[in-house]
Amino acid sequence: MYDRSRECILRILNNANYMSTHDILTEARKYPDICRGCRSGSNIIRIAMKLLEEGLITREIGKGGFIWKIR
Numbered sequence: 001m002y003d004r005s006r007e008c009i010l011r012i013l014n015n016a017n018y019m020s021t022h023d024i025l026t027e028a029r030k031y032p033d034i035c036r037g038c039r040s041g042s043n044i045i046r047i048a049m050k051l052l053e054e055g056l057i058t059r060e061i062g063k064g065g066f067i068w069k070i071r
């Protein structure tokens with residue numbers, strides 16, 4: 001499931017350049033075929049943290065939470 005959720009988050013961020021965790025969660029509903037693991041903010045954060053560790057995205061603290069960006 002990680003691979004599909006990973007693909008989902010990367011696809012969403014590639015289309016938008018940067019998004020909050022909440023925005024990613026909202027946008028994930030448009031990709032039900034690959035975003036099966038993106039059902040809560042904690043799932044988004046867990047997957048995004050792995051992408052952060054892999055050096056594929058960056059994270060900033062913004063108003064209301066994290067802001068994620070493609071590297």
